[in-house]
Amino acid sequence: MGSRAGTAGYDMSIVFSPQGKLYQVEYAFKAIKSGGLTSIGIRGKECVVVAGQKKIPDKLIDPSTVTSIYKITDYIGCIETGIVPDAKLHVSRARQDAAAFHHKFGYQIQPNFMAKKVADYAQLSTQHASARPLGVSMILIGIDDDLGPQLFKMDPSGAYFGYKATGAGEKEQEATNFLEKKFKSNPQLTQDETIQLAISTLQNVLGADLKASDIEIGICTMEKRKFTLLTESEIDSQLTKLAERD
Amino acid sequence: MGSRAGTAGYDMSIVFSPQGKLYQVEYAFKAIKSGGLTSIGIRGKECVVVAGQKKIPDKLIDPSTVTSIYKITDYIGCIETGIVPDAKLHVSRARQDAAAFHHKFGYQIQPNFMAKKVADYAQLSTQHASARPLGVSMILIGIDDDLGPQLFKMDPSGAYFGYKATGAGEKEQEATNFLEKKFKSNPQLTQDETIQLAISTLQNVLGADLKASDIEIGICTMEKRKFTLLTESEIDSQLTKLAERD
Amino acid sequence: MGSRAGTAGYDMSIVFSPQGKLYQVEYAFKAIKSGGLTSIGIRGKECVVVAGQKKIPDKLIDPSTVTSIYKITDYIGCIETGIVPDAKLHVSRARQDAAAFHHKFGYQIQPNFMAKKVADYAQLSTQHASARPLGVSMILIGIDDDLGPQLFKMDPSGAYFGYKATGAGEKEQEATNFLEKKFKSNPQLTQDETIQLAISTLQNVLGADLKASDIEIGICTMEKRKFTLLTESEIDSQLTKLAERD
């Protein structure tokens, strides 16, 4: 039982260890990384983008049913990284909250409040023993009526922050390092630059040339406001521009 | 207690192990394989088919009461692989959801939404400690009003994907390998080709010549829309054509 | 604790073992066999029969209060094998379901639906931890309005199948072997042949000459439809015919 010696049972349920740690939360982070996928979110000047790998686990799967990018409302979308069924529950609950908000107040839920609601559920599952934390991390994007493009990341601990750019999943650390260098100069990215940076980050951390069919990209722009997915040919044309630029 | 040394109790309930694993879900997959049966689902151009072994566990059993293929609505059917009583509960719940949907919205539930509902129940049983996951895998087929023939597979983890073709159960891996080769060229299968491919996949992975009475086949076609079972003589005539073709 | 080494606690509650097994269900099967009784069900051409041992545990017991055969509705009956009090609960619940069905729909519940309801309760007790499975196996008979004579067997796992003939209890395997030989030629048994085969199966597997008072027999016929018990003198006359035939 070597590996348990240090945790001594504090990791079988939601209690503090003598060091003040919540082990089930830490194991949920492991579950996210062990899914083997990496996701990226980047905020441009007038747009905000999520991008991820489209890896079909089995050649016979209908590719149209495999996606990590979900629309929550017409104006808010997200990319989920981690355990797939947990992700679907995560998104379902967010959609219900968004619909309930709209019904109650008569206007659309804003991205920051949506992020707070998602994080609240996660916090509760770290305090009560009745259910395990969800093994999934959500990067959420949208256009705030006042603040413009918004990008949030929520994790199993219930934490959430706004970001200029971020990564999640297996290569989260590598993506973060890559993006930090790019953002040192605080660039004001155009829409094309934002998309291309998302793609090049993925290519860089995965160490592989990606084809349009290996990538999926969701976007919200100040101009259109709506959350949309890029088509495969749109992604392809961005890949071409990216190759030409280098 | 040799075999528990590595799991150390994390597998007795629904919590993450230090590696981020959910053991009860993995054991449910074992239960599916240990049932000893294999099922196949294949999407053709204008039809979609499920096929499975009709293995009577006891010669005295009335063969008409032994089936793995269930009608869920007039337009949606499935084949279940794994623990038989779990399969019946699985199907009962799906039928109730389909009926409730019809009652509430006035039109038939579509295959992809039906698949989502089935998967949602499975996810919940992986997050809460009150009940074990069901030891069963469902391949679901139907004709979508917009998308045409649809084929989904749902497992104990709560995952579900659309497929061109897939297998489940003891020889899932062998069936998948066989089908991948056949689908490399992305064939547009006619109804006869679809049925015959399902039969030849079964024969190939089981390494045995199958008689019409050893097989059961369910089908939905664009033309008729309804989910129906092939009769033993229809299967027999397909077996003959298949033998002639080879 | 030698005998637990292989199960390691997975058998104390309703969870999957690492091999995908549900131990409490397997132990319930043991409880059925350890009751020491054997039951038989046989479907004839125009009738269906259950037969069992009438073994009075104590000479002072009023024999009329000892029976394993129960009427569920006027048209459906069963023989129960295993823990006696569990059997009584099993039958009570079936009667209530049958009455509720009749009240709700205005016609009698059919044998196959009755069998499904009984099996559903068993499945639930294998999935939830709140109660143990019932240690009892039910062979149910009745005349289906469309399908004629019907014979089902339900066990603690929640499985149920239709049968031509079957056994349950301590000598289940021996009875099944004996009956398989007799049914190889797919005989169309008359009422007398059906009853006599039930009796001779019991005599064969128990290796004993049975008297009329040692046996109890329930029957449904196409002609009368009602579920009735043979009187001791009717059984006696069948024993005589059987002796003459040999």
Add this chain to the structure above:
Amino acid sequence: MGSRAGTAGYDMSIVFSPQGKLYQVEYAFKAIKSGGLTSIGIRGKECVVVAGQKKIPDKLIDPSTVTSIYKITDYIGCIETGIVPDAKLHVSRARQDAAAFHHKFGYQIQPNFMAKKVADYAQLSTQHASARPLGVSMILIGIDDDLGPQLFKMDPSGAYFGYKATGAGEKEQEATNFLEKKFKSNPQLTQDETIQLAISTLQNVLGADLKASDIEIGICTMEKRKFTLLTESEIDSQLTKLAERD
């Protein structure tokens, strides 16, 4: 922990042991025997009798408050053997059920249905973990409108049977052996014979001459139907007749 080696924890709650045993039920039987009292029930031709020891645990106890014989309805009575407070709960519940039956259907509950209700409660406590089984055995008597004198015995497992005669408690086995010999010839006992046999059974198995104050006897007769207790002088006169007979 020697004595647990064979049960390995299966006896701490209501689950099957690997041998299909329910240990808590077996321990409840031990609790009945360890109460140190023995009870008798005997069915005569036109009457039915329960008899037991009236052992005052403490000389200062008001003897009128010590009894094992309880009236359930005007027409049904019983003798309880085992844990005294459990017996009182047992009787209270039976009285409530009898009263509810009378209120609902307008006629008196019959002895066999009363016996079934008492046994049903016991079965439930062997299936669910929320409460232990009651450590008490009930011998119930009454006159059935159709069947005449009736005698049932219910135990912690939920089993119940009708009897010609039976015993319960510490000397249950000895009483049963004694009564079996007496009933070999299937005697049609008069009221006096029935009462005297009950007394002589007690005297025989306890190996002691009993005084009228050491015995309590309840009776139902075809003539009077009501359940009544014999007075001490009635018992005394039976003791005299019994002594004269020998």
Add this chain to the structure above:
Amino acid sequence: MGSRAGTAGYDMSIVFSPQGKLYQVEYAFKAIKSGGLTSIGIRGKECVVVAGQKKIPDKLIDPSTVTSIYKITDYIGCIETGIVPDAKLHVSRARQDAAAFHHKFGYQIQPNFMAKKVADYAQLSTQHASARPLGVSMILIGIDDDLGPQLFKMDPSGAYFGYKATGAGEKEQEATNFLEKKFKSNPQLTQDETIQLAISTLQNVLGADLKASDIEIGICTMEKRKFTLLTESEIDSQLTKLAERD
């Protein structure tokens, strides 16, 4: 862990041990004795009395707030022996039951029914695991409209009996022995004799001369019916008479 070897965990909750024992009930009896006080109840010809020690645990306590004798209704009183807070709950529940009875039926609850209600609560706590048994024994007195003076004792097992005289607490056995000798001749005690016997029993078993302030006495008489406490001077005058008598 020497002292647990024989109980092996059966004493941590409400289950039967393999010997049919309920350990938590036995430990509750220990709790009663370890309180260090002894109580007496005696039934005279036309009165009934409870008496106990008035031992002030701390010299600074206001003696008027220390009592083991409680009025339940105007006509029924009791003395409690064991854990003091448990005693107060015991009495509160009895008072509520008595008030509810009066409200519902319009007349006073009789002593024997009051005793039954108190015992019922105790039985329940020995069958269900949700709460420990109360560590207290109640001697209850009152005048029954039909039966005259009544004396009952209820203990943690849920048992209750009527008594001519009894003791409870640390010196229960000694008090019982002493009283048995006095009651051999079945004396018809006058009111003074009853009170004086209660006092002399206490003095005898405690081996100490008691002062009026060391004793408390409650009484119900046929004449007055009401439950009253003797004043210190009334006790003193009884002590004087007792001293003169010797």
Add this chain to the structure above:
Amino acid sequence: MGSRAGTAGYDMSIVFSPQGKLYQVEYAFKAIKSGGLTSIGIRGKECVVVAGQKKIPDKLIDPSTVTSIYKITDYIGCIETGIVPDAKLHVSRARQDAAAFHHKFGYQIQPNFMAKKVADYAQLSTQHASARPLGVSMILIGIDDDLGPQLFKMDPSGAYFGYKATGAGEKEQEATNFLEKKFKSNPQLTQDETIQLAISTLQNVLGADLKASDIEIGICTMEKRKFTLLTESEIDSQLTKLAERD
């Protein structure tokens, strides 16, 4: 695990140990003493007083927010000793009960009934496993309409008594010894004497000269009835008189 050898797990929850002990209650008493404070309550002829140490745990704390003395109603107050947050809950519940009483009956709750209510909550937490006992002891004072000055002490076991004088907390035993000597002659203390005895008891058991700012004192008098706190200058003037008296 040396120190657990004697308790063997009986102290992890609310069950009796084999010796009839409730360990969680005993540990709660330890928690009270380990708080490091001592409180005093003294009943004078026409007044009643509580006094305690005002020890500011941290020099930066606003002293006005540190107190162990709480008003419950205008006429009843108390001093709490033990775990501070438990004390606040204790007081909140008492205030709610007092307000509910007033609302329901239209007059003020009397001190003895208030004490009973507080003790009732404590008893419940010693019988049920759902919550730990509160680690706090309350000395409650007030003027009873009939009985004059009243002083009660309630502890985690649910016990409560009236007192002439008492102590609680770390030096409870020393305070009790000191007060017993002073009360041997049953003094009828004036208001000044009562206050000064409270102060001198604290000084004596703490072995330290106390300043007015180290002490807090609450009082109820027959004259004013209301519960009030002495001001620092009132305490100072009592300290001066006390010094002069010596």
Add this chain to the structure above:
Amino acid sequence: MGSRAGTAGYDMSIVFSPQGKLYQVEYAFKAIKSGGLTSIGIRGKECVVVAGQKKIPDKLIDPSTVTSIYKITDYIGCIETGIVPDAKLHVSRARQDAAAFHHKFGYQIQPNFMAKKVADYAQLSTQHASARPLGVSMILIGIDDDLGPQLFKMDPSGAYFGYKATGAGEKEQEATNFLEKKFKSNPQLTQDETIQLAISTLQNVLGADLKASDIEIGICTMEKRKFTLLTESEIDSQLTKLAERD
């Protein structure tokens, strides 16, 4: 298991240890310190201030979404130290309570009552086993209508006190020591002095020169009453004045 030897399981749930300790509460304090941040609260003559470190965990995070300072009502604010998601729940509950209070009573909740409500939730989580304590400490400020500037600190034990000045988090002890020296002379700080002392305390205990962007400061003044945050330039100008003063 070295480090558990002394706690022996008492730290896995909310029960008292034999020494009267509540371990989960102590571990929650560890969780607060291990967050690595330090917060300060200081009460001036006519204002009250909270200050903390603004440490962006990741350079890509949008700094405007990282804060430890929260507005609860227009008039009350706080700084939270410890587990971030716990802090957000803490604040949410406080806001709801404040809104409910305003709705119910028609005026604003006062700082001391707000502090009591926050502490009440914490106490409950130390008494019941259903949820762990929150790993967060709140310093709350506001202007009381009667008492002027108020400063409270609440911790996981449910304790709360008013303070002149205090610290929380990793360097709590160092901050307290530093502030105690400054407050020895009981200074009446002006608004500028209060803010500057908060900043210099942070600089002193962190041993680092802080830039305006490393600090966040919230304030309530008698003049404006509202809780506001200082802008980065306001903090910068205070830093300049502080540097000039030295």
